[in-house]
Amino acid sequence: MTNYIRKGEYEVFELDDEWMILNSADFTVTVLNEVGGFCWSLLDSKCSVQEMIHAIQNQYDIKEMPIEEDVISFLSCLLQCGLVEKHAG
Amino acid sequence: MKKLTYKAPEVLNHKPIT
Numbered sequence: 001m002t003n004y005i006r007k008g009e010y011e012v013f014e015l016d017d018e019w020m021i022l023n024s025a026d027f028t029v030t031v032l033n034e035v036g037g038f039c040w041s042l043l044d045s046k047c048s049v050q051e052m053i054h055a056i057q058n059q060y061d062i063k064e065m066p067i068e069e070d071v072i073s074f075l076s077c078l079l080q081c082g083l084v085e086k087h088a089g
Numbered sequence: 090m091k092k093l094t095y096k097a098p099e100v101l102n103h104k105p106i107t
C-alpha cells in the first residue's frame with residue numbers, strides 16, 4: 001500500500017475557500033481549493049489513498065460517491081509540485 | 090454552520106515566487 005506525506009514544513013494561509021502553501025525551500029506558492037486544503041491537512045502524517053477517500057467521504061457526507069480518481073489525480077499533482085512524497089508499505 | 094459541498098480536490102495554481 002502506498003502512503004503519501006508532506007515533504008517538509010510549509011507556511012499555509014487560508015483565504016476564503018482557498019489554501020495557499022508557501023514553499024520557502026523551492027520558492028513556490030501553491031493554491032488549493034477547499035477540498036484540496038482538507039486533503040492537505042490529512043498529509044501531516046502518512047496517509048493512503050483509501051484513508052483519504054474515507055476521510056473525504058465522511059467530512060463531506062458523500063459516502064456513495066466514487067472519488068478515487070479525483071484523489072489519485074490530486075495527489076499526483078502534489079507530487080509534481082514537490083510538496084508530498086510517496087512511501088511504499 | 091457552513092454547509093460543506095464536495096468538489097474534486099484541485100491544485101488551482103502553482104508558481105515560483107519572484
